[in-house]
Amino acid sequence: NAGVMQNPRHLVRRRGQEARLRCSPMKGHSHVYWYRQLPEEGLKFMVYLQKENIIDESGMPKERFSAEFPKEGPSILRIQQVVRGDSAAYFCASSPPGQNYGYTFGSGTRLTVV
Amino acid sequence: GESVGLHLPTLSVQEGDNSIINCAYSNSASDYFIWYKQESGKGPQFIIDIRSNMDKRQGQRVTVLLNKTVKHLSLQIAATQPGDSAVYFCAENVRMDTGRRALTFGSGTRLQVQP
Numbered sequence: 669n670a671g672v673m674q675n676p677r678h679l680v681r682r683r684g685q686e687a688r689l690r691c692s693p694m695k696g697h698s699h700v701y702w703y704r705q706l707p708e709e710g711l712k713f714m715v716y717l718q719k720e721n722i723i724d725e726s727g728m729p730k731e732r733f734s735a736e737f738p739k740e741g742p743s744i745l746r747i748q749q750v751v752r753g754d755s756a757a758y759f760c761a762s763s764p765p766g767q768n769y770g771y772t773f774g775s776g777t778r779l780t781v782v
Numbered sequence: 783g784e785s786v787g788l789h790l791p792t793l794s795v796q797e798g799d800n801s802i803i804n805c806a807y808s809n810s811a812s813d814y815f816i817w818y819k820q821e822s823g824k825g826p827q828f829i830i831d832i833r834s835n836m837d838k839r840q841g842q843r844v845t846v847l848l849n850k851t852v853k854h855l856s857l858q859i860a861a862t863q864p865g866d867s868a869v870y871f872c873a874e875n876v877r878m879d880t881g882r883r884a885l886t887f888g889s890g891t892r893l894q895v896q897p
Contacts, residue, residue: 672825701885710871710887711826723882759825770816771885773825 670695672762672774673742680780681750689745689777693762700743701771702735705757714758717743750781794894801859803891805872808853812874814883817846817857820890821868829857829870859893867895 673692681687693700698718703711713727717737728735732750737743747754757778761771795801807815813834818826832839832846832855839846845858855872869890877883 674825703887708890710889713884713886716882716884724880724884770828770831772828773818775823775825 672697672760672772674758674760674774674777676777677775678778678780680782682782683751684749687747687750687754687779689747689758689760689779690742691745691760691762691774692742693760694772696764697762697772698765699763700737701761701763702743702745703759703761705759705776707756711759714745747779750779752781755779755781791889792892792894794896795862796896797862797864799862801857801862801866801893801895803857803859803870803872803893805855805857805888806853807855807872807874807888809874809876809886810853812876814875815846815848815855816873816875816885817844817855818871818873818887819866819868820871826871862893862895864895864897867893869893 672694675690679687691700700717702714704714705711715728715735716724717735719737720739732748734746757776759773759776761773763771816831817829819829820826830841830844830846832848837848843860847856859866869892871887871890873885873887875883875885
């Protein structure tokens with residue numbers, strides 16, 4: 669079991685570019701969660717998805733951010749026209765169907781906007 | 783709004799001593815709590831959990847205590863080792879009005895183990 673896989677591990681983008689962060693949940697897991705972590709801070713919830721459905725996006729900024737979890741392939745967190753304030757670590761977690769108590773986290777993608 | 787918070791941002795202990803990391807929560811509807819360990823450059827790693835119908839749970843070298851009266855959670859690490867150095871987060875899981883569950887993290891405590 670490879671666990672939750674995130675890529676890339678590190679991503680550098682210039683202001684105004686797009687960032688795409690990918691997350692493959694653990695085998696058998698159908699719930700995906702995205703969290704953002706600023707340096708020296710806790711993890712802040714962004715969005716919760718199931719296959720082909722966004723269940724809760726209450727933590728997503730209204731503009732420039734979007735997420736999807738297609739029927740096939742990884743979940744994608746997309747940030748358009750990145751700004752320096754988007755620099756953070758983005759973590760993905762997954763849980764099995766019918767159970768969203770404990771999550772398994774990936775190693776994160778560290779986005780740096782220059 | 784309701785939130786999870788920690789008392790001590792940094793805790794420094796000697797190798798071999800016991801460590802206690804504290805956490806205060808304010809959402810009385812929370813019924814499930816988790817402690818995570820995050821090492822530098824890595825994602826949060828599950829350590830131990832506890833449901834609200836319990837007040838103590840033990841794992842290997844770790845114990846979680848829950849005091850619902852004062853909404854306080856603690857993580858005790860016995861015989862702290864250098865490999866325990868990390869940031870520790872408490873997280874609460876609560877069922878929301880929508881029926882789904884949400885996991886909310888506290889701000890974290892950095893544990894530094896001195897050799």
